[in-house]
Amino acid sequence: MTAESFKQRYFSLHSRLYRVAFAILKNEDDAADVLQDAYCKLWDSREQLHTVGHPEAFCITMVKRLCLDLLRSPKSAQKSTVEDALIIDDQTPGEVLEQKEMLGRVRMLMQRLPEKQRRVLELRGYADCSLEEIERIMGETAANVRVLLSRARNTLRMKITN
Numbered sequence: 001m002t003a004e005s006f007k008q009r010y011f012s013l014h015s016r017l018y019r020v021a022f023a024i025l026k027n028e029d030d031a032a033d034v035l036q037d038a039y040c041k042l043w044d045s046r047e048q049l050h051t052v053g054h055p056e057a058f059c060i061t062m063v064k065r066l067c068l069d070l071l072r073s074p075k076s077a078q079k080s081t082v083e084d085a086l087i088i089d090d091q092t093p094g095e096v097l098e099q100k101e102m103l104g105r106v107r108m109l110m111q112r113l114p115e116k117q118r119r120v121l122e123l124r125g126y127a128d129c130s131l132e133e134i135e136r137i138m139g140e141t142a143a144n145v146r147v148l149l150s151r152a153r154n155t156l157r158m159k160i161t162n
Contacts, residue, residue, distance in 0.1 A: 001046040017063045023126040024067040034066045117152035
């Protein structure tokens with residue numbers, strides 16, 4: 001693969017990959033670092049990339065895995081958590097606790113969703129993917145993506161209110 005074809009094929013995904021990394025890490029610098037690592041790995045294996053059927057899905061998966069590796073690292077353990085980032089000075093301790101409990105409950109309920117529903121919800125809510133992008137990534141029809149998203153939201157809404 002030439003440098004020019006590499007640029008055309010993979011650099012066009014930069015903003016999408018950054019959004020995925022930022023949605024997971026909630027930190028601009030870490031998201032940029034993950035993207036740099038991903039592009040280095042892609043460049044190092046550029047001779048084998050012709051076998052990749054869906055470059056966008058491949059790159060998103062790579063970025064997600066690099067993000068998870070970073071979150072598991074000891075360096076990440078020292079950083080504040082997502083829940084800590086939600087704390088606002090003018091909130092009472094009760095409000096902060098309630099917000100943390102709700103976030104934990106939503107995460108737990110999302111893990112209980114069927115795989116496809118959970119994945120569609122994550123791509124739409126966390127990675128900020130459009131419906132068309134979700135169709136391409138998951139290989140589903142537009143109608144099926146909308147149904148999966150609707151069912152996931154309705155299931156979460158119903159379980160949260162109970």
